[in-house]
Amino acid sequence: MESDFINKTIERSSVQLCKADFESDQMVKWCPGCGSHAILNAVERVFPKIGYRKENFCMVSGIGCSSRFPYYVNTYGIHGIHGRAAAIGTGVKVANPKLSVWIATGDGDSLAIGGNHFIHIIRRNVDVNILLFNNQIYGLTKGQYSPTTPMGRVTKTSPMGTIEHPFNIGELVMGAEGTFFARVPDNNLNLLTEAMFEAAKHDGTAIIEVLQNCVIFADKAHNDITGKDTKDENMLILKNGDPMIFGKNKDKGLRLNGTKIEVVEIGKNGVTENDILVHDQYDQDPGIQLMLAKLAPPKFPMVFGVIRSAMFPTFDDLVEDQIKYAKETSKIKCVDDLLNSGETWEIK
Amino acid sequence: MTKKKRNVVERDSVVVKFVGDSGDGMQLSGNIFSDSAAVAGNDLATFPDFPAEIRAPQNTVPGVSGFQVHLGSKKIFTIGDLCDVIVAMNPASLKANLNWAKKGATLILDVDAFDEKSIEKAGYKSNPITDGSLNSYQVIPAPITSLTKGSLKEMDVDNKTAERSKNMFALGMLYFIFNRDLKQAISYFEIKFKKNPRLIDINTVVLKAGYAFADTIEAVESTISIPPAKMEKGKYRDINGNLATAWGLLAASEKSGRPLFLGSYPITPATDILVELAKWKSLGAKVFQAEDEIAGVCSAIGASFTGAMACTTTSGPGFSLKSEAIGLAVMTELPLIIVDVQRAGPSTGLPTKSEQSDLMQALYGRNGECPVIVIAASTPEDCFYYAFMAAKLSMEHMTPCIFLTDGTLGFGSALFKIPKMADLPPINPPLAKPNDPDYKPYRRDPETLVRQWAIPGTEGLRHRVGGLEKENIIGSVSTDPANHQLMVDLRAAKVEKVADFIPEQEIDGDKEGDLLVVSWGSTYGAVHIAVQQLKAEGKKISHAHFKYIMPLPKNTEKVLKGFKKIVVCELNSGQFVQYLKAKFPKDNYHQVNKVQGLPFTITELTEKFNQLLEEK
Ligand SMILES: Cc1ncc(C[n+]2csc(CCOP(=O)(O)OP(=O)(O)O)c2C)c(N)n1
Ligand code: SF4
Ligand SMILES: [Mg+2]
Numbered sequence A: 001m002e003s004d005f006i007n008k009t010i011e012r013s014s015v016q017l018c019k020a021d022f023e024s025d026q027m028v029k030w031c032p033g034c035g036s037h038a039i040l041n042a043v044e045r046v047f048p049k050i051g052y053r054k055e056n057f058c059m060v061s062g063i064g065c066s067s068r069f070p071y072y073v074n075t076y077g078i079h080g081i082h083g084r085a086a087a088i089g090t091g092v093k094v095a096n097p098k099l100s101v102w103i104a105t106g107d108g109d110s111l112a113i114g115g116n117h118f119i120h121i122i123r124r125n126v127d128v129n130i131l132l133f134n135n136q137i138y139g140l141t142k143g144q145y146s147p148t149t150p151m152g153r154v155t156k157t158s159p160m161g162t163i164e165h166p167f168n169i170g171e172l173v174m175g176a177e178g179t180f181f182a183r184v185p186d187n188n189l190n191l192l193t194e195a196m197f198e199a200a201k202h203d204g205t206a207i208i209e210v211l212q213n214c215v216i217f218a219d220k221a222h223n224d225i226t227g228k229d230t231k232d233e234n235m236l237i238l239k240n241g242d243p244m245i246f247g248k249n250k251d252k253g254l255r256l257n258g259t260k261i262e263v264v265e266i267g268k269n270g271v272t273e274n275d276i277l278v279h280d281q282y283d284q285d286p287g288i289q290l291m292l293a294k295l296a297p298p299k300f301p302m303v304f305g306v307i308r309s310a311m312f313p314t315f316d317d318l319v320e321d322q323i324k325y326a327k328e329t330s331k332i333k334c335v336d337d338l339l340n341s342g343e344t345w346e347i348k
Numbered sequence B: 001m002t003k004k005k006r007n008v009v010e011r012d013s014v015v016v017k018f019v020g021d022s023g024d025g026m027q028l029s030g031n032i033f034s035d036s037a038a039v040a041g042n043d044l045a046t047f048p049d050f051p052a053e054i055r056a057p058q059n060t061v062p063g064v065s066g067f068q069v070h071l072g073s074k075k076i077f078t079i080g081d082l083c084d085v086i087v088a089m090n091p092a093s094l095k096a097n098l099n100w101a102k103k104g105a106t107l108i109l110d111v112d113a114f115d116e117k118s119i120e121k122a123g124y125k126s127n128p129i130t131d132g133s134l135n136s137y138q139v140i141p142a143p144i145t146s147l148t149k150g151s152l153k154e155m156d157v158d159n160k161t162a163e164r165s166k167n168m169f170a171l172g173m174l175y176f177i178f179n180r181d182l183k184q185a186i187s188y189f190e191i192k193f194k195k196n197p198r199l200i201d202i203n204t205v206v207l208k209a210g211y212a213f214a215d216t217i218e219a220v221e222s223t224i225s226i227p228p229a230k231m232e233k234g235k236y237r238d239i240n241g242n243l244a245t246a247w248g249l250l251a252a253s254e255k256s257g258r259p260l261f262l263g264s265y266p267i268t269p270a271t272d273i274l275v276e277l278a279k280w281k282s283l284g285a286k287v288f289q290a291e292d293e294i295a296g297v298c299s300a301i302g303a304s305f306t307g308a309m310a311c312t313t314t315s316g317p318g319f320s321l322k323s324e325a326i327g328l329a330v331m332t333e334l335p336l337i338i339v340d341v342q343r344a345g346p347s348t349g350l351p352t353k354s355e356q357s358d359l360m361q362a363l364y365g366r367n368g369e370c371p372v373i374v375i376a377a378s379t380p381e382d383c384f385y386y387a388f389m390a391a392k393l394s395m396e397h398m399t400p401c402i403f404l405t406d407g408t409l410g411f412g413s414a415l416f417k418i419p420k421m422a423d424l425p426p427i428n429p430p431l432a433k434p435n436d437p438d439y440k441p442y443r444r445d446p447e448t449l450v451r452q453w454a455i456p457g458t459e460g461l462r463h464r465v466g467g468l469e470k471e472n473i474i475g476s477v478s479t480d481p482a483n484h485q486l487m488v489d490l491r492a493a494k495v496e497k498v499a500d501f502i503p504e505q506e507i508d509g510d511k512e513g514d515l516l517v518v519s520w521g522s523t524y525g526a527v528h529i530a531v532q533q534l535k536a537e538g539k540k541i542s543h544a545h546f547k548y549i550m551p552l553p554k555n556t557e558k559v560l561k562g563f564k565k566i567v568v569c570e571l572n573s574g575q576f577v578q579y580l581k582a583k584f585p586k587d588n589y590h591q592v593n594k595v596q597g598l599p600f601t602i603t604e605l606t607e608k609f610n611q612l613l614e615e616k
Helices: A036-050 A066-072 A085-095 A107-113 A115-124 A169-175 A189-201 A287-294 A315-329 A335-339 B026-039 B091-100 B116-121 B144-151 B159-164 B166-177 B182-192 B197-216 B241-256 B271-278 B293-305 B316-321 B323-332 B359-364 B382-396 B407-411 B481-501 B521-536 B556-561 B575-583 B602-614
Strands: A057-061 A076-079 A100-106 A129-134 A180-185 A206-211 A235-237 A252-257 A260-265 A302-309 A344-347 B007-010 B013-021 B043-049 B064-072 B083-088 B101-110 B138-142 B222-225 B234-240 B260-264 B286-289 B309-314 B336-342 B373-376 B400-406 B413-417 B464-466 B513-520 B541-546 B548-550 B563-570 B589-593
Touching: A036 A066, A036 A100, A036 A129, A036 A189, A057 A066, A057 A085, A066 A076, A066 A100, A066 A129, A066 B464, A076 B293, A085 A100, A085 A107, A085 A115, A085 A129, A085 A315, A085 B260, A085 B286, A085 B293, A100 A107, A107 A115, A107 A129, A107 A169, A115 A169, A115 B293, A129 A189, A169 A180, A169 A206, A169 A287, A169 A302, A180 A189, A180 A287, A189 A206, A189 A302, A260 A287, A287 A302, A335 B241, B013 B026, B013 B091, B013 B166, B026 B043, B026 B064, B026 B166, B026 B182, B026 B234, B043 B407, B064 B091, B083 B091, B083 B166, B091 B101, B091 B116, B101 B166, B138 B166, B144 B159, B144 B166, B144 B197, B159 B166, B166 B182, B166 B197, B166 B222, B182 B197, B234 B241, B241 B260, B241 B271, B241 B309, B241 B336, B241 B382, B241 B400, B241 B407, B260 B271, B260 B293, B271 B286, B286 B293, B293 B309, B293 B316, B293 B323, B293 B336, B309 B316, B309 B382, B316 B323, B316 B336, B316 B359, B323 B336, B323 B400, B323 B464, B336 B382, B336 B407, B359 B373, B359 B400, B359 B548, B359 B575, B373 B382, B382 B400, B382 B481, B400 B407, B400 B521, B407 B521, B513 B521, B513 B556, B513 B575, B513 B602, B521 B541, B521 B563, B521 B602, B556 B563, B556 B575, B563 B575, B563 B602, B575 B589, B589 B602
Parallel strands: A057 A076, A057 A100, A076 B464, A100 A129, A129 A206, A180 A206, A235 A302, B007 B222, B013 B083, B083 B101, B101 B138, B260 B286, B260 B309, B309 B336, B336 B400, B373 B400, B513 B541, B513 B563, B563 B589
Antiparallel strands: A180 A302, A252 A260, A344 B234, B013 B064, B043 B064, B043 B413, B234 B413, B373 B548
């Protein structure tokens, strides 16, 4: 990993930082075996690699198990209220673009109560990184279904199975004009840190959906995909510029057939590697990326890694540009100027 | 036509209202007229009366738009209960406003607009000009529309433009009646229509035609002169409360060196503050139009964490949405300025009408023990100073401050003596120093109980804040019962200590007497005048108008002590009086309340006060 591409407005550390620089002295209170531990580990490893001064990281969160995150990383941090992390994070970043803002949030926090803020931060393309802990359940409140719980799942509030259609987060992100979306499992440290690094490199709202295991209330919810026995056939890990190949024997791939994606076997029916779709995460047109984000077993593998990272202007940059221009061109330079502008008269 | 020699009648104050259809340009003529009064040295207050609908049907009562001006040779405190002069451009506007005319008031009516259809649309059964129903007024019938068109005959002006300039004909008539210099209006046109010089000519011609017409007709029996008011020397401008609030916030930002961040969502009557601040990027104001009020306040809290002077502006319904987040700012002990331009509620209520009914919500409307500073402005111009104070107190005391104004203040204008930034008090937020080895998130100044503001990016101060209860001094999450009690007490004591930094409550009048009139907010003008009138009659009555509500000034109990009776006047069902009763229980509180979306009139106040003075 190189940090050359990282945002230039944020001041870099003059010394090499390490994991210990970001470990907090607080007791981590997640359940043993909770997937969140792995995410914390990845963050503590990737922050020194990103290389900003340690004071320039700011963690923001809402409410939920996942939202305890800021207490466990030694950075500036604000633990907010339920659903509002994206709104608080927007304020942090817009007020001070020289901070690297990381939002930790849950599927309930961002997609239920905070759905409005979630789509709008994405639409505006505020330059923050959002770690969305998707455990398909409300953890902190002990096991109610969430907007990502698969239809039919029995939870505390769906004793007969849910009758709600869940969100596909990638589809939602791209529907909201998202510029960056990655999906990673909580059990692959490399993939986690790589996606976080890519998110840091990306200028704009970066959403990382982490398939996180809640051992208590939705254990093994992602096992059909990310489990030891299933992952080879059900996970396709994208790499920019590489053909989309998966399977235990690396003999399956995705091919575009008309307007649809299909799974083909390389070497069979005349299919060669040249027929396989090549991943372009930087494509501004989200067409293929959106199709990829929606793929799911049993017919398809689920795709992982950075699905989309397209370049578009960021909200915070545009705010700064307008302010700079206004300061250069306006006649009103201070409040005294303002108070005395327009129609005034003297009483003698 | 022969010109008539007329008497000049001197008056110390006059209330004029311009009314017409939404498209008739009444706001503009009203504004120019009030400027002419200001330039001539009168004091004044104005209030625009917008229809609730953007495009109500033409010539109907819901489509009426108005502009009221109260001008005088003495200090003007209100926009005036009743009007001396009404200029009505159509039957609907006459119908909607005749209730506000004094007995014998002058009515200038565009007779051309009183055709059968418009009369019917306005809800009249017959023409009020001819059916005798206006006999107790002094009616000046003027064919304004036709004379406007006539005056433009030689200029080859299209019908629509001619129609649209008839407001200037009416204005010209008033310039004659009030002995104003036309030059002022013409120079106004020259600025306003700089890009379209033809409009300067058109408006000037029509204005002069109106002036000349008034000079020729019999109905104008005399003209009015209002001598200049005795006003403090200095440079003045017109300001409305929303503008003053926006500028007060900008002033506080400049003074404190903390960049202004506003997170807000449009809502009547607070929107204009958002609109105004959005203009001042050149002063570094970062204005974020959020997706809703919750995002507005939450983005402000995020900005505050980074060291910005963070504000959010709203009105009642939006204020409700912000409640939970205000609690977060209380818990994290971050500065946050919440401006609530109150309107008539509950729910959507009467969006364009004013009320003081959010006081209890400001004081208590959050979960948990959640004290904040609450202050209220009294006049459009002091919105500037109290917005400034709200920001100062919030930042210096690291606590949210709710600043209450209302629609009457927000839309109402008054003359504003332009202050100099150098004369405003300093604002010194308690910023933590880089690498301070003793820094702890919840270590407090022993005197003020204020914690320090440690700004992200600063070396050696990394820390976490949040909505979970924190351990005293250290700032780690704590569920310890005794610690929670301590922190609740500390947050309350911190807000109470603000009382050491605000002025004592003033009494207008003697410190003892039969009746103390208590008020707060936009009712100041009406209550003040009512009290002055009774005082002039020799009654033992005094007035205490509160600006600092939480905490109350330290001498409040003493102020209340010296009177046989206390009467608390407010435009709600009795919120401030409940608050005072809870703090200072006594059995001599009385109250005057009104919840009609309308301000107090002076007469209704004096009647109540007299009643209380007479009763044993
Ligand atoms: C306004 C508000 N409503 C409800 C709650 C209760 N609550 C806390 S966390 C939570 C859901 C958490 O689910 P998720 O966001 O998926 O986080 P997880 O615990 O699964 O990480 C709820 C409903 C709250 N704290 N605040
Ligand atoms: S309840 Fe679930 S999500 Fe929450 S800490 Fe435990 S395992 Fe993790
Ligand atoms: Mg969850």
